[in-house]
Amino acid sequence: MTTFLALSLTGLVVGCIYALTACGLVVTYTTSGVFNFAHGAIGMVAAFTYWQLSVAWGWPAPLAFLTVLLVLAPLLGAVVERVLVRPLYGAPIGVTLVATLGLLVTLLGVGFLAWPPDTTRVLPKFFEGHTITVFSLVIDYNQLLVIVTSIAVAVGLRVFFSGTRLGIAMRAVVDDPELAALAGTKPERVSQLSWALGAGLAALAGVLLAPLQTLNVTDLTLLVINGYAAAMAGRLRNLPATVAGALVIGISSSLVLGYAGPQVVNYVRPAIPMILLFVAVLFLKQERLRAGSLAGLRMPRTAGLRQSVGVGLGFVVVAGLVSGQLSPASLAIGGQGMVLAFIMLSLVLLSGYGGQVSLCQLTFAGLGAYAMGKSGGGALGLLAAIALPAAAGALVALTVVRLRGLFLALATLAFAQAMDQIFFNHALGYGGTLEIPRPRLPLVDTGDDRAYFVLLAVVFALGAIGLLTLRRRAFGRRLIALNDSPAASATMGVSPVMTRLLVFTLASAVAGLGGALLGGLHGSVSPNDFLLLNSCVLLLLATLGGLYTPTGAFLAAMSYAFFPELQKLVPELGQVQFLLTGLGVLALGRNRYGIGGQIADAGERLRSLRVHQVDRVEVARAAG
Amino acid sequence: MLRVEDVEVRFGGVQALKGVSLEVPDAALVGLIGPNGAGKTTLFNVITGLEKPNRGSVRLGAGDTWVDVTSLPPHQRARRGLGRTFQRIEVFSSLTVHENVLAAAEARRSWSRDDASPAQTASEMLERVGLRHLEHERVDMLSTGLLRLVEVARALASRPRLLLLDEPGSGLDSTESEALGDLLVELVQDGRSILLVEHDVELVMRVCHEIHVLDFGQVIAHGTPDEVQRDPAVQAAYLGTSAA
Ligand SMILES: Nc1ncnc2c1ncn2[C@@H]1O[C@H](COP(=O)(O)OP(=O)(O)OP(=O)(O)O)[C@@H](O)[C@H]1O
Numbered sequence: 075m076t077t078f079l080a081l082s083l084t085g086l087v088v089g090c091i092y093a094l095t096a097c098g099l100v101v102t103y104t105t106s107g108v109f110n111f112a113h114g115a116i117g118m119v120a121a122f123t124y125w126q127l128s129v130a131w132g133w134p135a136p137l138a139f140l141t142v143l144l145v146l147a148p149l150l151g152a153v154v155e156r157v158l159v160r161p162l163y164g165a166p167i168g169v170t171l172v173a174t175l176g177l178l179v180t181l182l183g184v185g186f187l188a189w190p191p192d193t194t195r196v197l198p199k200f201f202e203g204h205t206i207t208v209f210s211l212v213i214d215y216n217q218l219l220v221i222v223t224s225i226a227v228a229v230g231l232r233v234f235f236s237g238t239r240l241g242i243a244m245r246a247v248v249d250d251p252e253l254a255a256l257a258g259t260k261p262e263r264v265s266q267l268s269w270a271l272g273a274g275l276a277a278l279a280g281v282l283l284a285p286l287q288t289l290n291v292t293d294l295t296l297l298v299i300n301g302y303a304a305a306m307a308g309r310l311r312n313l314p315a316t317v318a319g320a321l322v323i324g325i326s327s328s329l330v331l332g333y334a335g336p337q338v339v340n341y342v343r344p345a346i347p348m349i350l351l352f353v354a355v356l357f358l359k360q361e362r363l364r365a366g367s368l369a370g371l372r373m374p375r376t377a378g379l380r381q382s383v384g385v386g387l388g389f390v391v392v393a394g395l396v397s398g399q400l401s402p403a404s405l406a407i408g409g410q411g412m413v414l415a416f417i418m419l420s421l422v423l424l425s426g427y428g429g430q431v432s433l434c435q436l437t438f439a440g441l442g443a444y445a446m447g448k449s450g451g452g453a454l455g456l457l458a459a460i461a462l463p464a465a466a467g468a469l470v471a472l473t474v475v476r477l478r479g480l481f482l483a484l485a486t487l488a489f490a491q492a493m494d495q496i497f498f499n500h501a502l503g504y505g506g507t508l509e510i511p512r513p514r515l516p517l518v519d520t521g522d523d524r525a526y527f528v529l530l531a532v533v534f535a536l537g538a539i540g541l542l543t544l545r546r547r548a549f550g551r552r553l554i555a556l557n558d559s560p561a562a563s564a565t566m567g568v569s570p571v572m573t574r575l576l577v578f579t580l581a582s583a584v585a586g587l588g589g590a591l592l593g594g595l596h597g598s599v600s601p602n603d604f605l606l607l608n609s610c611v612l613l614l615l616a617t618l619g620g621l622y623t624p625t626g627a628f629l630a631a632m633s634y635a636f637f638p639e640l641q642k643l644v645p646e647l648g649q650v651q652f653l654l655t656g657l658g659v660l661a662l663g664r665n666r667y668g669i670g671g672q673i674a675d676a677g678e679r680l681r682s683l684r685v686h687q688v689d690r691v692e693v694a695r696a697a698g
Numbered sequence: 699m700l701r702v703e704d705v706e707v708r709f710g711g712v713q714a715l716k717g718v719s720l721e722v723p724d725a726a727l728v729g730l731i732g733p734n735g736a737g738k739t740t741l742f743n744v745i746t747g748l749e750k751p752n753r754g755s756v757r758l759g760a761g762d763t764w765v766d767v768t769s770l771p772p773h774q775r776a777r778r779g780l781g782r783t784f785q786r787i788e789v790f791s792s793l794t795v796h797e798n799v800l801a802a803a804e805a806r807r808s809w810s811r812d813d814a815s816p817a818q819t820a821s822e823m824l825e826r827v828g829l830r831h832l833e834h835e836r837v838d839m840l841s842t843g844l845l846r847l848v849e850v851a852r853a854l855a856s857r858p859r860l861l862l863l864d865e866p867g868s869g870l871d872s873t874e875s876e877a878l879g880d881l882l883v884e885l886v887q888d889g890r891s892i893l894l895v896e897h898d899v900e901l902v903m904r905v906c907h908e909i910h911v912l913d914f915g916q917v918i919a920h921g922t923p924d925e926v927q928r929d930p931a932v933q934a935a936y937l938g939t940s941a942a
C-alpha cells in the first residue's frame with residue numbers, strides 16, 4: 075500500500091508538471107491559433123537559465139525563480155509572437171508548424187551552445203531535505219511545492235478566463251478575431267499576451283521538472299511531448315480535461331515503472347504518453363470538410379516532361395563528373411545529401427502536393443533500412459525495403475487518415491516517438507548497428523563508392539522526374555484539388571480517404587527505399603539515424619527549400635549534408651547554423667514556397683522578360 | 699430526382715432548418731429563395747452530405763427506385779449524380795481554370811464507366827459557360843463572378859443529373875446573368891434537374907418552373923413563380939416583418 079501511495083505521489087508530481095506545460099500549450103493554441111512545438115524548448119531554456127542564475131552565478135533561488143518565470147520567459151514569449159507568429163497569421167498549418175519547429179531547433183542550438191553537454195549540471199531540489207509525513211507516506215517539500223503551485227495555477231487560470239475582462243477577451247478572440255476586433259479588443263495584443271503566458275507556464279514546468287532529473291537539453295525539450303498528449307485529452311481547448319489527462323499520464327507511467335518487470339518498462343513506459351496521444355487524436359470528432367485556407371497562393375510552375383528529363387540527365391552527368399573530383403569522405407557526404415533529397419521527395423509529394431504534414435518520414439526510412447538489413451539485400455531486400463514501410467504507412471494512414479493539419483502532425487509525431495522508443499532501440503540494437511548491404515545491380519559495381527554515388531544521383535533524378543510526371547497527371551491534380559478544397563473535391567466524387575491513404579502509402583514507400591539506400595551508403599544504421607527530431611529537421615529543411623519542387627529538396631538536403639563540413643573549415647559557422655535556420659523560418663513568412671519557390675519565380679520572371687522582348691520586337695516590326 | 703423529408707439542423711442554439719421537405723422532379727428547374735440566414739446553404743450542405751441533419755432524410759432516384767443517401771459521405775452522393783457550386787467560392791486556387799474543370803472530369807472518369815476524354819469534356823464545359831478564352835488563366839486572376847462560372851463548369855464536368863447552384867449569379871452584370879439564365883434553361887432541356895438558390899429574384903422568376911421559399915429554416919411557400927409572388931407570407935418575409 076505504501077509503495078502504491080509513494081508511486082502515485084511521484085506520478086502525481088510529474089503529472090502536475092505535465093499539466094502546467096499542457097495548460098500553457100492550450101492557452102497559446104486557443105488564443106493565437108498556433109500550436110507551439112517549441113513549448114518544451116522554452117521550458118528547457120528556462121530551466122537552464124534558472125540553473126545559470128541560481129547555481130552558476132549564485133543568485134538567491136527565489137530571486138532567480140521569479141526573474142525567470144515573471145520576466146525572462148514572458149518576454150521571450152512576447153518577442154516570439156511578435157517576430158515569428160504574427161507574420162504568419164492565417165497561414166496554412168504546414169507553415170506555422172514548421173515555424174515553431176524552427177524555433178525548437180533554434181532554441182536547441184542555443185541550449186547546446188550556452189550549456190555544452192560536456193559538464194553535468196544538477197539543480198538542487200527546492201527546500202532540499204525538508205519532508206513531512208502523512209500516514210507513513212513521506213512527502214518532500216519539493217513535491218509539495220509542485221502540487222501547491224499547480225493547484226494555484228489551475229485556480230488562477232480558471233479565474234482569469236471566466237472572471238476577468240482580459241481573460242474573456244482572450245476567449246472571444248479565439249471564437250472570432252474580427253468580431254473581437256470590432257468590440258475593441260486588439261487581437262494581436264491578446265495573442266501576444268497568450269504567448270507570454272504560455273511561455274511563463276512552459277518555464278514554470280521546466281524549472282519544476284529539472285530538479286527531478288539531470289539537466290539535459292534534448293530530454294527536457296522532448297519530455298514536454300507528454301504535455302502534448304495531455305493537451306490532446308482536452309482536445310486542445312478544454313483546460314480541466316487537459317489537467318486530468320496530464321495526471322493520468324503521470325500516475326500511470328509511474329505505476330508501470332514501479333510494478334512492471336524491466337522488460338515491460340523498457341518497451342512500454344516510454345511509449346505510454348505516445349500511445350495516449352495517439353488514442354486521444356483518434357477519438358477526435360471527425361473534422362467537417364472545410365474550405366481551403368488561403369486563396370491565391372502561387373504554386374511554382376511544373377516543368378514539362380521534356381524539360382525535367384533534360385535537367386535530370388544533365389544532373390546525372392554533372393554528378394558523374396563531380397564524383398571524379400571528390401574525396402572518399404566528400405563522396406559519402408554528397409551521397410548522404412543525395413539520399414536525403416530523395417527522402418525529401420516523399421515530403422514534396424505528401425506535404426507539398428497533398429498538404430499532409432508528416433513528422434515521421436525518417437521512421438519509414440528506418441523501416442526500409444531495417445527490412446533491407448534483415449532480408450540480406452538483393453532484389454528481394456529492395457522489395458522488402460519498399461513493401462514494409464508501405465504497409466506500415468498504409469496502416470498508420472488507415473488510423474490517422476481522418477485527421478488533417480495539426481492533428482495529423484501530432485499523430486505522426488506520436489508514431490515516430492513511439493517507434494524510436496519501442497522499435498528502433500531494440501531492432502537496431504542499443505546504440506549498436508544493423509548492417510545494411512547495398513543493392514546489387516548488373517553492369518554496375520555498387521560496392522565502389524563512386525559508382526554508388528552516381529547510382530544515388532540517378533535514383534534521385536528518376537524520383538524527381540517521376541514526381542513531376544505525377545504532378546502533371548490526373549493523380550497530381552486530384553491531390554492538389556483535395557488540398558485546395560476538400561469540400562469541392564468530395565462533391566465531384568473524389569474520396570478524400572482513399573486519396574490520402576494512397577499518397578501516404580506511396581510517400582512511405584519512397585522514404586523506405588531512401589532509408590535502405592542510406593543504410594547501404596554507410597554500410598550500417600543505428601537508432602540515432604531515424605530519431606523524431608531528425609524527422610522534424612527534415613521537414614523543416616524541406617519546407618525551407620520549398621516543399622513544392624525537387625530543386626528545393628535537393629538544395630535543402632545538400633546544404634544539410636555539407637554544413638558540418640563547412641563548419642570544420644570555419645568553426646564559427648556552428649554558431650550561425652541555428653541562427654540561419656531561424657532566419658530561414660522568418661523568411662517563410664514572406665515566401666511560403668521557400669528557396670525552390672524563389673528560384674521558380676525568378677525563372678518565370680526571366681521567361682516573361684524574354685516573351686516581352688519578343689513582343690516588343692514584333693510590335694516594332696508591325697509599326698515599321 | 700430528389701426528395702428531402704422533414705430535415706432539421708441545429709447549430710447549438712440556432713435552429714437553421716426545421717422540418718424542411720421538398721422535392722425536385724426530373725428535368726425541372728426549381729428555385730429556392732429566402733432572406734439572408736434562412737437556411738438555404740445549410741440545406742444544400744445537408745443534401746450534398748457536408749452537414750449531418752439532426753433529423754430527416756435525403757433520397758435520390760426516379761420512378762419507383764429511390765435510394766436513401768442520408769448516411770452516405772459526400773463523394774458517394776456525387777457519384778450518384780449530385781453536383782453543386784458553392785456560395786463561398788471553392789475553386790482550386792493552385793490550378794488553372796482549365797485544370798479546375800479537368801480535375802472534375804478526371805475524377806468522373808475514375809469512378810464511372812464513361813471514358814470520354816477529360817480534356818475534351820473540360821473544354822466543352824468551359825465553352826458552355828463562356829470561359830473558353832480564359833482557360834489558361836490562373837484562377838486568382840478572375841473576378842468572383844467569373845469564378846462562380848468556373849464552379850458551374852466544374853460541376854457540369856462530373857455530368858450530374860441534379861445540379862445545386864448556390865447563388866451563381868451574384869457578381870455577374872446584367873448581360874452575364876441573362877446568359878446564365880439561358881444556360882440554365884438549356885441545361886434543364888438536356889434532361890438535368892437544377893435546384894437554384896439565387897438572390898436575383900428576377901432571374902429566378904424568369905427561369906424556374908417552381909419555387910420554394912425558405913424563411914427562418916422553414917418552407918413558408920411553394921408553387922409556380924406567379925403563385926409565390928402573390929403569396930402574402932412571402933411578401934411579409936421579404937419586407938422583413940414576421941412571417942408567422
Ligand atoms: N456552421 C455553422 N455553425 C453555426 N451556425 C451556422 C453554421 N452555418 C450556418 N449557420 C447559421 O444557420 C443559419 C442559416 O444559415 P445559411 O447559411 O444556411 O443561410 P442562407 O439562407 O444560405 O443565407 P444567405 O442568403 O446569407 O446565404 C444562419 O443563422 C447561420 O448563422
Ligand SMILES: [Mg+2]
Binds near residue numbers: 738739740785
Ligand atoms: Mg447561403
